[in-house]
Structures are given as C-alpha cells and as structure tokens.
Amino acid sequence: MSMDPEIAALLKQFGIGGPPPATPPTVAEMRAGNRMLSLAVAPDPPIEVGAVEDDRVAGVPARVYRPEGEGPVPTVVFFHGGGFVVGDLDTHDGICRRLCRDVGAVVVAVGYRLAPEFPFPAGFDDCVAVTSHVGDHIADFGGGVLAVAGDSAGGNLAAGVALAFRDEGRPLAAQLLAYPATDLSGKGGHRSRTENATGYLLTTAEVEMVTGLYLAEAAPETADRPPASPLLASDHTGLAPAVIACGDLDPLRDEGLAYADALADAGVPVEKRLYPGLVHGFMSFTDKSSAADAAVTEMFTEFGELMRA
Template identity: 75%
Template sequence: MAMDPEIAALLTQYGVDGPPPDTAPTVEEMRAGNRMLSLAVAPNPPRSVGSVTDDRIAGVPVRIYRPETPAPTPTVVFFHGGGYIVGDLDTHDGVCRRMCRDLGAVVVSVGYRLAPEFPFPAGFDDCVAVTSHVAESLPQYGGGVLAVAGDSAGGGLAAAVALAFRDEGRPLAAQLLAYPCVDMSSKNTHPSRTENATGYLLTTAEVENDIRLYLGEQPAAADFPPASPLLATSHEGLAPAVIGVGECDPLRDEGLAYADALIAAAVPVHKHRYPGLIHGFLNFDTKSKAVDEAVTQMLTEFSELLRSAAPL
C-alpha cells in the first residue's frame, strides 16, 4: 500500500526509509534514534501556549501545559508513545502543545518509567497514579472535565487507565487513542502485523521485541488487561473515544478492533483509518498535509466530546 508521499520523503531525508538493520539496536540506540527523529520533526519555534511547567506528581515527572483560555477548562492526561521503551516528555512536546492550544485544555504529559529497567506494570502504575492525583485535584488543573490521551504505547496505557477508572467507578469524559497498542497476546493474528511488517518505519519485529522487553518476566500478562485492553472481559461503560490509526501500520488492525469492541459495547466512538499514514504520525503534522488533516479531525472530535461531557 502506498505511503503518503510527504512522509516517504521525510523518512528518506532522515535516512530511516531503508530495510531494518541486520543486528537489532541496543536500547540506548533505540532511544537516541527515536529522540533524534522526534526532535528533528518538531515545530520550530515551538507552538505557543499559556505556560509550560515541569513538575512531579506522585513522584512521576510530568510537564504541565496550560492554555491561554481562562479556567475552567478540560484537563487531559497524556501518555507518550515509544513501545514502552523509548520516548519522553521532550519527544512529544509538540504533540502536547498542539493539544493544549487546539483543545483549550490543560495537558499533563506523563514521564512514566520505561522498560527494560522498569518492566510491566511500572509504567502503567505511574500512569494510574498521576491520573488519580489529577482527578482528585482538578481545581489545581483545568477545573473542568478529565480525559486521557496517548499514542502507540501511550494509547494502550490510556485505554488501560480508562478501564481501571471504569472498574473503580471513577468518571472520565473521553479518551483519545492514536494507533494504540492494545493486544500483546502471543495469539495476535491481526493481518496488519503481516501486511505492514516492514517498510513503514515501525516493524512487526520491533513491536514484538518491545513487548518482550516491557513484559519482562511476566509474559503471561499479555493475555489480560492492563497489558492488553482489547482482551478485557467487558468494554461496557468506558469513556467515549476517538480512535485513529494509519493504513501503513503494523498496529492498525488491533486499534480498529478496539474501536469495534467499544462500539459493540455501546460506547460512543469516532473511528478512523487514515490512508497512507504510518505509525507515529502525530509527530509529523507539520511535515505532511495528510497528517495535519488527520490530527485536526481527531482533535476536533475529541474537543466535541470534552465540551459535551457533564462536569465531574
């Protein structure tokens, strides 16, 4: 399937359009490469918002983006992508600034612990801890409704946090899941894992390696939430969702399956399969018209869910 030409040109520009290396990179090399590409494509100068502050919540590093919009505003807790192995507050700074600006919302970006140094469930525990603190202290943030968002691994974490909040009877207004990792099962048979195994930046081999490093000594956790939100017993009562995936992504079909599972459980869902887009497309919105249009659509729908939700 054809990749968006602007994205294809971008991958060529940064030398990441070739076949996977014969030898798998080290974790340090993975992190350095992800950071290089993320910062290279970030908007320069950075998008303007009301304020940006680094802090810690429940012992976890966070970056808090506040809009110029006066309170009350929605609050969105955001979890970055990176296969649970790479990524940080800087790699998704541009994503969070746009979310803050376009939604008129306070965005709390979470620097959760990464594997393999901190395997499952450390990162998930950090995400729950930060979201719980924010939920209990909303007047200190936006003062309006609360939502979660994330991309890739962060999308899986956002889905898992939404499940945990549902199980605890704690309300969320909405969830935004971009190409989420929601099925780590060894029995995963989603066609996109084969169709898009190579040639589109993220490879299926990398996905499988990330899952192995993330789960560490608990491989059986792959068959249940919170590692695999798609495999939850029930998806009823979850927060309304915007779910968007790229056509050229090994995680495409599990994201679509998660949208279908929510729809089957009578959860309101905006579901999108974007032609020509690859994994990680949120970071490429200033480099591709197709990406910018996709991100605009997802954020517009997310904003509508936030604005229509009753205050908590």
C-alpha cells in the same frame, strides 16, 4: 496503498524504511534515534500556549501545559508513545502543545518509567497514579472534566487507565487513542502485523522486541488480559467515549481498529478513523505532512467535542 509522499520523502531524508539492520539496535541506540527524529520533525518554532511547567505529579515527572485564557477547561492526562521503552517528555512536546492549544485544555504529560529498567507494571502504575492524583485535585489543573490520551504504547496505557477508572467508578469524560497497541498477546493474528511488517517506519519485529522488554518479568498470562492487552478485556461496557485513529500503513492498525469495534459493540460512543497513506507515529509529522496535519486536526476536534458533550 502508497505512503503519503511527504512522509515518504521525510523517511528517505533520514534513511528510515530500508531493510532492517542485521543486528538489532541496543536500547540506548533506540532511544537516541527516537529522540533525534522526534526533535528534528517537531514544529519550529514551538507552538505557543499559555504556560508550560515541569513538575512532579504523584511523584512522577510530568510537564503541565496550560492554555491561554481563564476559567474552567478540560484536563487531559497524556501518555507518550515509544513501545514502553523509548520516548520522553521532550519527544512529544510538540504534540502536547498542539493538544493544549487546539482543544483548549490543560495537558499533563506523564514521564512514566520505561522498560527494560522498569518492566510492566511500573509504567502503567505511574500512569494510574498521575491520573488519579489529577482527578482528585482537578481544581489545581483545568477545573473541568478529566480525559486521557496517548499514542502507540501511550494509547495502550490510556486505554488501560480508562478500564481501571471504569472499574473503580471514577469519572472520565473521554479517551483519545492514536494508533494504540491494544493486544500484546501475540495471538491475535492481526493482518496488519504481516501486511505492514516492514517499510513503514515501525516494523513488526520492533513491536515484538519492545513487547518482550516490557513484559519480561510478568507472568505469561499477563499479556492475555488488561491492562497489558485492553482488547482482551472481558467487558468493555461503561468506558469513556473514545476517538481511536490509525494510519493504514501501520503494523498496529488492525488491533487499534478492533478496539474501536469492541467499544462500539459494547455501546461506547466511538469515533473510528483510518487514514490512508499514513504510517505509525504520524502525529509527530504534522509540521512536515499536510495529510498528517489534517488527520490530527480531525482527531483533536472530535476529542474536544467529546469532552464538551
């Protein structure tokens, strides 16, 4: 499978995808590089929505996007990717603006605490706190149903929140998981971790490094169960309907697809999507790649349909 040519050209332009550096980057370098690339590929000019406001929700930094128009609409709590270590409200601003516009939902983007300064479960606890607050005060947001969404590490967090809400009997209309990390145990033997280990933006070595930073202070068995590893939950019944989408050239591909299969086997309605030629992080490349743009259009359409079912 060859990489989407527009993404391949983009990665070449930024000097990404060659041999890994002899010395791993520092956390500060990782954050700076992620921010640089994310802002460089963001839609320009920014996608227009009804309103955007920075706030704190349940004490956690957040950015609230509101669509044009009046009346009740869904509310989506969104968790950004970045391996639990990098990423912020700015790096995913373009994704959240498009989600708000295309789905017609209020989007609450969560600036959860990052490792290694704040290892597991700090970030997850922030995500649960914000989603719970939004659910308890839904009239202050969209006024309609509540859903969660996230990409990569954010997909892991969204899946974990969905499991927590199921266990607490709290309503959740849908979940959108884009190339989610669902198995942090390191024991899954997922073929894509080997097939796509290097050359496609995210490397397996980077996955292992950030997982170690995230789980550094947790008990060893933490990685073998949710919320760290949603795939390893003993029971997936009763979860919110899901859209789960992965790029074919992603080291996280197989654990994302396995999570879709686990939900389907448990009777959860799932839209499972695998996009040829796309790499990890493709949601950020919609302004540069027609294939990524088409994938996100499909994902957001199906997610919106779940919330309005």
